[in-house]
Amino acid sequence: MTEVDGDMPLGETRIEAAYGSGDGDNTSTATVASAPKGQIFEQIYRPWNGTLGPRWVRNYAIYRHHVYGIVTGSGHRRYHPFVRLTLLVVILGSMTPILMLLLSSMFSGDASGFLNRMWGVNRYNLWGNILGYFPRNLCMWPLLTALVVGGLVSDDRKNGTSAIYFSRPISRLDYASMKWLSAASVLGAVILLTYIMYYSAAVVFKGEGWSYIADTIPIFMGGLTAGILLVFTYTSIGIALSSISTSRFTASVSFLGLVLGSKIVAWLIEIQFETTYIYLLSPYDCLAHVGQWLVGLPPNYNHPLAVSAVSLILMNLASLAVFASRVASLEVTRE
């Protein structure tokens, strides 16, 4: 540390304006007491001779930054405590069937039978764990997506942090894919893991054997595939909306409006005109339709399954195209 000498002269006074007057002198000014400031730390440039990791190391850094922020309070991307609290509530809420299965295994007789019929493994419950409208697709999954995905790209647009990425050896493909993957991982961890836990809990708590697993695993896999489709679709739509906005609030509300609004509008039109085709505009209903086929349930929709599948594919393609286009337009140096 360098000490500042107390006797050090702090400046000089020049009163040049005190002399003379006349032509040109009326613009004169006095400069007084300019004080140089002391530096109170030692500034040393230290070289660094380490080696930089390859592409996957950089990509993993992006992934880690976004995913770890959910569970750690600091050091990574900041998620508001309310977001993390909501996430916890959603996780606990999606695990309530496991609690009911536990209760079912603890009782015997009619009580156990009732609990098992209501919450045990069957086609309806496996489908409902992923694609049931209330509470999961009305209150939980869209809210989860809006909170997690809303700020992923919009924050970079707002804060200019895209420059941190693109002035480094990060390609736009790496940036986009890692952002997408980190969002999908969080959604997948909540939606798919709780689904897997539910099925595993049913097997463990009821003491089921291999024959039970062999019987139910195709339905379980159908539900899992529907879950993967849901995570993919919600992530794609959410991140596309995030990429066209500079506000995470706008992106989140847009996502909720799109998913919930399209469902409500389609429902009102179905009541009025007795047609289900308008459900093709609703991401949830397209997923629900395809999910019913995957799990083997009779469909709730009058239109062909293929049309819902095509609509789902188009929604994903459109979302990814918007996302790619907006990422391509992110600037390093603002014009």
Next chain:
Amino acid sequence: MYGPHVALDGINLKLGTGGVGILGPNGSGKSTLFKCILGLIRITEGGGSVLGRNIVTMGPEIRSKIGYMAEYDCLDPGLTAVDQVRYAGELLGMRPDHATQRSHEVLQYVGLEDQRYRKIETFSTGMRQATKLACSIVHDPEILFCDEPTNGLDASARQFMLDTLKRTISEGGGTVIMTSHVMEDIQGVCENVVMLSEGKVVIQGRIEELANQITREIEISVWGGATKLEEWLLMNGHRVRRMGRIMRVEHKGDETIHAILQGASSTGAQVRVLKEYEPDLEDIFLLIMQRLGQSAKASSDLEGV
């Protein structure tokens, strides 16, 4: 090219080590030049290399060897300074433990040692600029690009930033390429300068050498009778630039000094200070722009400067 607009045209640059200042009015192509060097935009014609790497095909390799300090805010306000710099290092491929250690070092270097655990949203403009600098030197780059590094800084923060950049050149041994609208900043850090206008290089070279090409002047400070002296000098064929009681007279030789003294004697003006004026970068810039005007088409317009 940006659509039909030619952003950079016939640029031919060879930049060595040390400080290099990039000057030019808005829209002259400074940012586009940076993007080309960073390998972020595909050039339609020609080529180039940075640190021996082709800017067309080896953009990522180039960007891992250089540091870029953006002009505008590019920091996550929710992160602490040490986390932001660490993340910037990790995005280059540094191991997390190395990046953490290095972020402490560079934050100490840029004067934020005591503030490193504060969130960036609580930082002043000067501290944000220092954090951006720390992010750009976290991997000890061979070339550091600074886009308007003193933007929005007060006098003391500005001086600290310039001193830090100078020290980065002298102790880091690399190259600092900076743009600024403040000529004093460029002159304070860089020995070399490149001036752009309408996508073309209009001048490049050492500042000292460029300054020598400017018309030399004698600067005098006159008390009383300045107008009479000015009129006398103009009547006797001398070129005079006047700023209040300060006058700059074109230096043609020893006879200029004799003429000034003779004029002062004739008009009764008091010459309090008489010295040879040393032109700075501001003078060079203004002169070049004045000569270019709006009709400049090529760097050949500057012949004879």
